[in-house]
Amino acid sequence: MDVFLLAVLALLAALAVCDLFVGVSNDAVNFLNAAVGSKAAPFWIIMAVASAGVLLGATFSSGMMEIAKTGVIVPEQLTFEQVMFVYCAVIVTDVLLLNTFNSLGLPTSTTVSIIFELLGGAVAMACWKVWNTGAPFTDLGLYVNSGKALAMIMGILVSVVVAFFAGLIVQYLLRTLFTFRYWKTYRYFGALFGGAAITAILYFLVMKGARGASFMEPAWIEWIETNTQAILLAVFAGFFLLFEAAILLFKANIFPIVILSGTFALAFAFAGNDLVNFVGVPLAALDSYHLFTAAEGADPSVFTMEGLRESVRTPTVFLALSGFVMCLTLWFSKKAHRVIRTSVNLASSARGGKEQFGSSLPARVIVRSSLRFHKLAMQFVPTSVLRWLELRFNKPRLRPGEVELPFDEVRASINLVLAAALIASATSLKLPLSTTYVTFMVAMGSSLADGAWDRESAVYRISGVLTVISGWFVTAFSAASACAIVCTIFIFWGKPAVLIGMLLALFVIVKSNFFTKSDETEGEEAKQLDRGDRESIGELLTTSVDRYLNLTIRLFAGGLNAFVAEDHNELKRLKADAVSLYDETTARRGEYYQMALEGGGTKADRDARNFYYRAFTNMKEVSHSLRDQLGVSENYVANSHSPFTGKMRENTLHLARDLLALREHFTPAKCAHILELIEEAQKDFLEQIGAERISLRKSELYLGYLLFSREMLNRYMMVKLLQAELEAKPKADAEKKTPQSVGSVDSTQTDG
Incomplete structure (x- = not known):
């Protein structure tokens, strides 16, 4: 049994590293597109800032690891052997499912997949226990933490809507304030905006995320919570005065500073919220192994796992190593760099090129209805107000030879700060969010407010939003069903099936991601x-x-x-x-x-x-x-x-x-x-x-x-x-x- 367990733990570690590589290649670029699209700094500086955010954010994700242990399953109702079957089924399904979705080019979410894989595995194990013991079907609820699972699912759904409308409203208000000729007005409001953005970043990331940090002492957390208001006022006043002096004395442009700070913040929030998707299950399996081995002579088919209920801080070294792997992926994954260009193009203001998504009937209906509603609503707005708003949203003409950026510094700043704030807030509440969907929907909302969705592109952009939302349901159903099947196979075929499944998943992921030639033409x-x-x-x-x-x-x-x-x-x-x-x-x-x-x-x-x-x-x-x-x-x-x-x-x-x-x-x-x-x-x-x-x-x-x-x-x-x-x-x-x-x-x- 010991040799089998050690082999399983080794394979879990290897799959976790591969999962980190695949997940970061497809997800982490979401916090790079705003900085790259606005050309706020050279690419290597943007990458260095993002890497620092990922590395530090990983150490703040300790609290999220509880989701893999008690977020979906009820550990005291399962034995050590059963828990390991569920965890092995989840990691095998996760790796194969993400690889399949990526190969097909379908939208997916690592957060949605891991939650529904845990749910599918837990339900499969519960069905087997009910069937094996002859208990009534109503006892299924004893093995699944349905309340917490439903809260996480609703949190993901609500976050998509909140992210879209937050991006829409905030971008519209700030664009009205700054206009597209923001260099004329930002000297009056730039320091105010910059100070507010940096203060929001500090509040949501550090102050609300302090409880999830693996290295934070209880006394430090208590001091921060006691002095929160004073700290925020001091930070805002300090940055406001600093930015105001830089603008008035040196005519400095503070937007690149805000964008880089937002890139750091979003990378930080991504690592803090999404790291559990890649290493949460292997770390939960490691904790289970420690609990089992501590009880000498225990029978794995009898020893229950109520010990997982105890809140244990994840060792900082594991989190830091995971962050290091994520940083290496950012720098050396060619797939990650290609996805950056796709993400930038989707939210781009530039028009005339090929859209990432095609048109669809629902999108056409929405656009036609919106045009009719807009035409009707405009009849009740005074003409003078319409003319004033039109002037605020009038884009300047490009000079000959000047290239239009996918989005300017104002929209890049809002995309980053808003997405980071939403994700960090959920992390502080120990609610996993789909960082891909939140970032995507904030960008879609801000681009709509900015006029990037004109009549040439609106149908395609709305089709993209609908595709992402439908992809959520496809991912959820596929993950739950696939993991339930894999878990059932492990239950009936035992240890050999577990080892074969994990080796197969490792072979597939290594072959498809590290030994596949890409067309660079x-x-x-x-x-x-x-x-x-x-x-x-x-x-x-x-x-x-x-x-x-x-x-x-x-x-x-x-x-x-x-x-x-x-x-x-x-x-x-x-x-x-x-x-x-x-x-x-x-x-x-x-x-x-x-x-x-x-x-x-x-x-x-x-x-x-x-x-x-x-x-x-x-x-x-x-x-x-x-x-x-x-x-x-x-x-x-x-x-x-x-x-x-x-x-x-x-x-x-x-x-x-x-x-x-x-x-x-x-x-x-x-x-x-x-x-x-x-x-x-x-x-x-x-x-x-x-x-x-x-x-x-x-x-x-x-x-x-x-x-x-x-x-x-x-x-x-x-x-x-x-x-x-x-x-x-x-x-x-x-x-x-x-x-x-x-x-x-x-x-x-x-x-x-």
Whole structure:
């Protein structure tokens, strides 16, 4: 039993480290997006501040560890063996579920998942005990702390609504005060705002979170609670005077200080509230092991765990080590850095690009209803008030070449301070919140108040909010059901099932997160477009045109061969790849609008952007036609319609071979040769249709193949021509200048 327990504890520790890595990669970036989006400081400074917040906040999370021990289960009703089965089932389910959701790109919450996994495991164990002992079904409530579980669930639900409306109201009021030209008014109100923000951060994080710190002495906590009001007044007065002096004497901008303080605060609150999601269960299992081993000779199937009721401070070393792992993840996880960009784009004020979420019917209904209500409400507001508000929310025009930030310093400050305050308040009450959802909803509320949800983006933003809320229910149901199943398997199959399940979870999480190659092509292309000048655009076209051409030909030729072979699964896969290709080329073409908005550059740069737009328009149209063509082919084969025969079949296979050979050397001569073959194939079809009874559906599909082949070749020849013209333009411009300079030298020498 001892060897088994030690193996289980070792595996729990390893899974906790992996869980920390996966969870932080997807969740902790939520406290970085505001600082990164507003460019308050260099990236390394933002990361250093966040790391300090995570490391210190982890030591304030000791009180939250009680949730894993007594928040859902009733320990005195369960034996040591049963408790360990529940904890092992929870950690295995948590790791596999989070990894599955992340792989599918579905919204999830580590807090929601851990609570409902504990609930599912506890209910499964309770059902087994009731069934095994023959007790009445009503005894299920003896094994589940339903009151505390319901309070935590309601806290999470309420926090989503509170976070959204708090962000909406506070942002609206402060934007009315500061306006988008806040540099004109902040010298009067900036010190007041900064002092209030820092005081709120100190109050919610330190003073309300002191009881959860593993190193705080009872005397220190009592002194803080006794002198709370005096401390807050002193802090506010001190920072107000300091900021006011900096503004008046040095014309300093205090918003970066507030943003960095808010980043520290939100990182602190995240670590204090969410650390239990990753290490709470392993630490609860460790405490259970200590209680069991302290009772020498105890039977694990009889020894009950009422000792977990005792409040024991988690050793600071465990919390600090967990914080250290979280900091390493922040710095070295590439997935974390990619998620930052996604989070910034979702709350961005910039428009015209591809939204993260699509539209939905509920979102459309909400937008239409809101527009009607807004139109009705405006009839009761005086015109003078409307004009005044319009002036307060009027954005300044960007100068040529100036890039619009995803959100400015005012909104970044509010996002950080509000989210940190809400999360820290819940932590002080020992209520777990979904930090992802709270941060997301504060950002959505503030962006709505700021006018980032205009009629171009409102449907997509509301769809995002609805997706997050629906994701809450999906996560909850999936976590509870999955953990109940895993726990049941452990109960009936015993120790071997526990070890196999934990080893399987460890293998899956390590393989999928540490040994999976990521495609960095998109990131490289984004970097090439950062400048929007002729050189970077030329580099992008050089690499992307050949890539998209090869991919298009491969998909279409593969589709022709799969159609002839009547391979429905292959056609389905190729169609999915074609959809991805269309989305990618659409997004790449959309970059033109961002470059056009930024403006600036020389005439050569503007000409290059025009070449870029024309080239990607052609490639987008080809990918659109390819997607449709493969979709028609898939439906044709899925419905078991008759295959091509005779010349139609031969010409289809011949076309596929010639197109694949064209990938190596795409030249006008080879394209002209294939176009001639297409003409011959059409003549053969006219002869075959006269001799055979060919259905309209089959005729349209075959002619669609030929038509797409013509369109693809013609459009890509145009793209190659544009690419060559862009590359030749600098040489031509240089040659025009060279004769003039030579002539001037010759004339100078002659005159001499």
